[in-house]
Amino acid sequence: MSWETEIRYAAFRYLADYERFNELIPGRILAEGFEWKGQRITLKGQTGIWTPRGFDCPISITSRTEGPYNLDGISKDGTIIYAYRGMDANHWDNKKLRKAYETRTPLIFFKEVRNHLYQAIWPVLIIEDHPEQLYVLATIDPAFRTVEPHVPWASIELSPVEVRRYAMVETRHRLHQSAFREIVIHAYDERCAMCNLHHPQLLDAAHIIPDSDDEGIPVVNNGLSLCKIHHAAFDCNLLGVDSDYIVHVQQRLLQETDGPMLQHGLKDLHAKRIILPRRKNDWPNPESLERKFKDFPEY
Numbered sequence: 001m002s003w004e005t006e007i008r009y010a011a012f013r014y015l016a017d018y019e020r021f022n023e024l025i026p027g028r029i030l031a032e033g034f035e036w037k038g039q040r041i042t043l044k045g046q047t048g049i050w051t052p053r054g055f056d057c058p059i060s061i062t063s064r065t066e067g068p069y070n071l072d073g074i075s076k077d078g079t080i081i082y083a084y085r086g087m088d089a090n091h092w093d094n095k096k097l098r099k100a101y102e103t104r105t106p107l108i109f110f111k112e113v114r115n116h117l118y119q120a121i122w123p124v125l126i127i128e129d130h131p132e133q134l135y136v137l138a139t140i141d142p143a144f145r146t147v148e149p150h151v152p153w154a155s156i157e158l159s160p161v162e163v164r165r166y167a168m169v170e171t172r173h174r175l176h177q178s179a180f181r182e183i184v185i186h187a188y189d190e191r192c193a194m195c196n197l198h199h200p201q202l203l204d205a206a207h208i209i210p211d212s213d214d215e216g217i218p219v220v221n222n223g224l225s226l227c228k229i230h231h232a233a234f235d236c237n238l239l240g241v242d243s244d245y246i247v248h249v250q251q252r253l254l255q256e257t258d259g260p261m262l263q264h265g266l267k268d269l270h271a272k273r274i275i276l277p278r279r280k281n282d283w284p285n286p287e288s289l290e291r292k293f294k295d296f297p298e299y
C-alpha cells in the first residue's frame with residue numbers, strides 16, 4: 001500500500017471519530033489536520049480542491065454554504081455536482097481532480113453547514129468528469145469504507161446505484177439535522193429554553209412539529225433548544241408549551257411526590273414562560289406550538 005493510501009485511510013479513521021458523535025468540525029481543525037508518523041497532514045486548504053504536498057490526488061473537496069439550508073450540489077438521486085476551480089479545465093487543482101476520477105480514488109467532501117462548521121462526507125468518488133462544462137459528478141459509496149487496504153481502488157466495484165442513492169438520502173438527512181441543531185441552539189445562546197442549562201453537549205434542537213410530518217421543516221421557528229430531559233418530556237407530552245410560550249406540566253406529574261429531579265426539574269416549571277431567543281425572528285411559531293399543544297392531555 002502506498003503511503004498516500006495509508007494516509008487516506010488514516011484520514012477516514014480520524015473523521016470517523018467526529019462522525020460517531022455526529023459533530024460538525026470547525027474549519028481550523030481541518031486546516032490543522034492530524035499527525036501521521038510525525039508528519040502533519042492538513043485535510044482542507046484555502047481552495048476547494050485540496051491536495052496535500054506530495055499527493056497524486058486531492059484528499060478533499062470543500063463546498064462553502066451561502067445560506068443555512070443550502071444543500072446545493074447534493075441531489076436526491078445519489079450524486080454530488082462539484083464545480084472545477086476557475087475556468088481552466090487544466091488548472092493544477094482540476095487536473096488532480098481528474099486524476100482521482102481516473103484512479104477511482106475516494107475523497108472527503110466537506111460541506112459547510114454554518115459559519116466555518118463542516119460536515120465530513122466520505123468516501124466520495126468521482127464518477128463523471130465534464131471538462132468542457134467545468135464540473136465533475138461524484139457519489140457517496142459505502143463500499144469504499146470497508147475495503148482491504150492492499151486492494152487497489154480501481155479494482156473495487158462501485159455499489160449498485162440504489163445503495164449509493166440510499167447513502168445520499170441519509171447524508172442529506174444528517175446535514176439537515178446538523179444544520180437545524182446548529183441554528184436552533186445558537187438562537188437560544190446555547191441554553192435550554194426551559195431550565196436555562198448552558199451545556200451544549202446536553203442540548204438538543206427539539207422539533208415542535210416532528211420532522212416526519214410534512215410541516216415539520218427544519219427552520220428555527222419550528223425548533224426549541226432543550227436539554228435532553230426536557231426534550232424527552234416535551235416529545236412525550238409530560239410537558240407542553242402553549243402558544244403564549246407558557247409551560248404546562250401534566251396534572252398526573254404535578255400530583256406526584258418524589259425527589260428533587262421531579263420537583264425542581266419538572267414540577268417547578270409549571271406556568272412559567274420559556275426563555276425565548278433574543279431575536280424575535282427566531283421565536284417559535286405560535287401556530288406550531290398550538291398544533292402540538294392539542295395533543296397535551298387535559299387531565
Ligand SMILES: [Zn+2]
Nearest residue numbers: 192195227230
Ligand atoms: Zn432543560
